Structures are given as C-alpha cells and as structure tokens.
Amino acid sequence: MNEDKSRHMKGIRRLAKHLNISIGTVSRALNGKPDVNEETRKRVLAAAVELGYEPNQAGRSLRKGSTGAVGLMIESSPETAANSDNFFLGLIDGLQSVLSRQSLDLLVLPCPSEEDPNDYLQRMVARQLVDAMILSATQHRDPRIALLSGADIPFVTMGRAGFGDSHAWIDLDFEGVANRAIDRLVGQSHRRIAVAVPPTDVNLGSIFLDGYKTALRRHGLPFDPDLVIYAKTTEQGGYVAGDQLLGLSERPTAILLVYELMAIGLYRRLSEAQLRVGKDMAVIGFRESPRSRFLSPRLTCFRMSLHELGGSLAESLLAVMPQFQAQYPLGAVHMIWPMELVEGESDGPPGG
Amino acid sequence: MNEDKSRHMKGIRRLAKHLNISIGTVSRALNGKPDVNEETRKRVLAAAVELGYEPNQAGRSLRKGSTGAVGLMIESSPETAANSDNFFLGLIDGLQSVLSRQSLDLLVLPCPSEEDPNDYLQRMVARQLVDAMILSATQHRDPRIALLSGADIPFVTMGRAGFGDSHAWIDLDFEGVANRAIDRLVGQSHRRIAVAVPPTDVNLGSIFLDGYKTALRRHGLPFDPDLVIYAKTTEQGGYVAGDQLLGLSERPTAILLVYELMAIGLYRRLSEAQLRVGKDMAVIGFRESPRSRFLSPRLTCFRMSLHELGGSLAESLLAVMPQFQAQYPLGAVHMIWPMELVEGESDGPPGG
C-alpha cells in the first residue's frame, strides 16, 4: 500500500490513505453501516487492528452528540469512604457486565468533598462527557434529581428520593428487612428491641424506622422512642450506639443495625461491658459482607448480590435511554431489591 | 440584548450572539487570554453564569488535544473489591484536593473484570478522554507501564513495578513496616515469627517478605520457610492463614500480616482454637483502618494518611505532565511512603 504517504497522518484519515479509499467509507465500515461492501469492510477492519486504530472520542462525540459512556457519581468524602466500604466496587462490576454488552463505558465521577454535589453534577452534565447518569446515595428530596430531569439526561438513582419518584430508581428493601428482623426477634421472645439508624435526614434511616415501627405494631408491641438510637453508620457509630444502649434505664434485649459495619464497634462495646453478643444481647445487622461471616459470633444479617444489583441498575438505566429502549422496553423501573436472611450466632433468645 | 435571536443557538455561539460580539472574543475572555478588554471580559463572565454556559468538552478537547481530566484506573473484580476495601475512596479524595487546584477533573476508570486490563487501558488511552493516568495496584513487571510509556502519556503508578522503574511511582513502606514490626516483636522476646503474604507474583508480597528476611537476619534469627504463609488478603485469607499457623509442628508465637483485613479472619480462627490474641499469639497488621481500633483486642498496626498519599500521588503526576512542570518541577518522583506505628493490644510478650 502507500504507507509512505499515510505515515504522517493521524486517525481515520491515515487508515483511509493506507487503504486508498475515502474516510467516509472507512467510517461506515467501522460503524457497521449497511452500505459498504463486505469485502472492503473486512479490509478496513483488518487494517484497523494492524495500525492500532481507535476512534478519537472527542471527534466522535462532537459529531454524534453522544459519548458512549455513562457516569456513576459518587462522593469521596472521608465520611462516605468509611460508610460505603466496598459497596461501590461490587456495584461497579455488576454495572459493567451489563453496560459492556452495549459497548458502553462506565466513568466513575467522584465529587470532591470540597465541592457542592449539585455544582459538580451540573458541571459534569454540561461538559457532556456522559450520555446518562447513575446517582448513588440519593438523599431525601435530592436536588440532583430535579437537575437531571431538567437537563433532560437519562438517569437512574440508587435509592428512593421521596418525591413522587417518577424517575427510575432501585432501593434496598429496608422495610422488608426491618420486618423480618423483628419477626425473628419476637419469635425468639424478645420484647424490647432497639434500633440504630443514622439521623433521619438520611433517607434510608426513616424508611428503615418505618419498617421497624409497623413491625412492632403488627406484633402488638409499643413503640418506645428511647429505643431509637441515632448514630453514624461506622465502626465508631456502632461503638457509641453501644454506649447509648447500655445507658438506657430499661435495657433492651436486642438491637437492629441499619448498617452491618456498626457491628464491629458494637461488638467491642458490648464485650467491654462483659455482655455476650447473642446471649446477653441479640444483634441483627443489615447487609452481609465478607466481614460478617468472620466476626465471632457470626453476625445474623441479610444478604444481597451487589453484582446483580449493579446489573439491574444498568438495565433500568438502559430502559430510560432512548437509544436502547427497543431492547429494554421496561420504562422507568421502580424496584425494591429483595434481601435474604443469613442466620448467624449473634441473636437468639434473651438470656442465652 | 438580542436574546430573541440568540434563543435558538447553542454553546459559545449563543453567548456571542447574546452579547453581540464574536465567538473568538468570548472564548478568549473565558479562557483568561490577555488580549481582551477587562470590561468586556466582565460582561462575558456575567453572561456565562446568567445563561449557565459550560464549554462543551468534546469540542474543546478536539481542538486543544487535551481534555483537562486525568484517569485513575482501578479493577472492579470481586477479588479486588474485597481487598481494596475503602482504600480507593480515601485515595480519591486526596487526589482531588490537589488536582482541583489545577482545575483538573478526575475520572475513575474501572476495568471490567471480564476484560484484559491491558486492552482496557489501551482503549481508554486511544480514546483520549484523559491527559494522564494513575495506575493502582501495579503488578511486578506490569505491562501497562510499557504501554503508557510507549503511548507517551504522562502517568504515575501506585506501587513499584520492578523494572528499572524510571517512571514516577509511590509505594508503601513495606520494608520499613516489616522491619519495625520484627524489631518490636523481637523486643518482646519473640523468636519464632510467622508472616502472611499473598502469592509472590504480587509485588507487595515479595517486598514485604524481603523486609521480613533482612530484619530477621539483623537480629541473628534464622529464616524458616515454613513460617511464610501464603494466603489471600481477605478475611477468608486470614482465617486459612490461621489454619496453617495452627498446623505448624513448632508453632510460632507471633505473626505479621501484610493486610490488616486478614486480622478479622485470623482473630476468629484463633478464638476457635481457644487462643487469646496478644497473649497466646501476637498479631501485627499492616495498614490501619477504622476497623482495627474496634477489634478486640485492638490491632497493632501501621498508620498512614490516605488523603495525603493521594495528594502526593497527584503532585507527582503533575510533575510529569508538561503543562504543569513549571509549577511542579520535581521530575519523576520515586517515593517510599512512610508509615507510623499504632500500638494496640494484639501483641506483647509470648505467653501473655
């Protein structure tokens, strides 16, 4: 060929020169357009790998108006870092497994802790480096939702937001977990059951609390506000939750944690008070982690597949992206993600 | 103004029409170029916020050949998810704090577990959506390094790679930690000290092991290959490391963990064997986490600031980016990140 002439060129132009055809044809060949001879398409594809050609994303998305990437916004503050733990990495893997089937790339967009999440999201959206967004850790009445709706960019949120919630979302089954945990504890003849939640402005806390209350009511048990312990969803939070638990005048015999991570701190605080977890105090956690199986005693908690959750999240995102609605005709999905009880040794009848 | 006429336009053109000036001037005003009247610059800036203008990234980077973003490549396999824990989120926050000062954005690029990391990196680089890369979890002789060097894209790695290592890197002080841990244990009159490392093809393992060996030699203690336990760096890995430990004919009195996470599994295994951590078996971990303070007994381990590490990583990246070498004239930094001992209750003289 005339590699001599194509040597100094770049991009698709180089490829075209190399093959002695026009750049239009090269582009069509690479993009699987129908009006190109199969023979030449083969030659183009072969030359592409030979020359290591990859289309320039800037040029492509400038012309197409779409980027072939979706964004996952996370917050990287030390606070979230402690909480979210390995949650995101598991989720990401599930997201990719579905997105890659549509040759969509995932970009994780971490909002700096110094910047306002709204400003950050606004900037990212305006820059148009993704076609759609996944929002994690949505707060009650999260303003980011209005922003994305207004900008008319497809998105899905991990977590309800408490509006009419007409947008697509998936949320964990906080009510179900609270219900089944109470059922189990009451079945073990516990009567005074505490619950640890983050401050109620966090969405998940109030939902969990609602589940807790209705479950108590269902069993004819009174709701005692003293038994609601507000604490951070960290190891440290679990420890201070333990503090508060021990300080109660009429000590409960069981406690429900909205975050599995808190168990570590709680375990320590209880052992400092010479209380045996599972005997003197029943503990049930929320989401299972590799950790919970290796605590002693093993933590009773609820299992879910992060990978599958990520997959469903991706599918529900595709369902609101115009390009993919033919393949994923689901509409805006609203989904409560089911969780499965994992029996440990951290609960049991009061008094052992 | 003639908003009527500018209504239907987009981008910088809209702004220009709105102000009745040329798009060239608008662009220069926004980019802080000197040849623009301060008066008009003010008007442009004001109009930009008024109309909520954000430059289109595709157009900009197509023209400039740079994107204003740097990438952090991570791997999202379930394996890494378990290991890396909250490592990345902490790191990211530190990275951002420095990068944002240069108005650089950070894009986290998670390699799907199904895709070959090299192919993925190649794709991302070729797409030109970042100006520079940060590689995490570099392996021994990591081929990604050759790839980036060849593509002539600035990068820095988190972890040595064992080549000549002429590229910029920062790595944790595995030798120092191993040395000081051994010093401490020997000072507590331990003589048989085990060490748990991942399979040696992982870079950090062999370095840690080297530090362990030289420290033993320094104290005139023999190196016994039986005391090197190969295990995964997870809770599960800590548990099976405990298994192996207990199975040794001549049981050591102390063990050194290359990963703090393993402590949870090890604690459990030891308690199952009725051994008291810190009395019957001294345990020293590697990197401190919020967790280690709430284990009982508290884990003796080594502390570092993820935030500062991220900051240094970002600075050393800027130092190899041509655009910023004036401000960060460091050259290619090779840095061993220092760590500080945190005394817990998990070690002590043999026999309590």
Add this chain to the structure above:
DNA sequence: ATAGTTTTCGTAAACGTTTACGGAACAATT
C-alpha cells in the same frame, strides 16, 4: 438496448471549540 433498481462509494458539511493572523482604532512618538 433501455429504463429502473440496487449496491457501493466519494464529497462535503457539520458538531463546538480554540487560536493564528490580521485589521481597526487609538495613543504616543518623531
């Protein structure tokens, strides 16, 4: 052989920026 159809390809415009270049306006110097 002609007209119509299909297949295949080249041409050129467009996407939204940035920037080299040159020109206009004005001030300062001779």
Add this chain to the structure above:
DNA sequence: AATTGTTCCGTAAACGTTTACGAAAACTAT
C-alpha cells in the same frame, strides 16, 4: 503629519469524526 506601538476584536481555519446527499457502477427487468 507621518510613523510606530498598543490594545482590542473579528475572521477563518483547524481538530477527527459521522452522515446526508448524490453519483457511478453493476445488476435486473423489460
């Protein structure tokens, strides 16, 4: 008044793609 310099701004080309359009070529059917 002519020259030089400075300040500011508009024009237009470029970046690497994709794609609407039309034309040439190759069939098909009359």
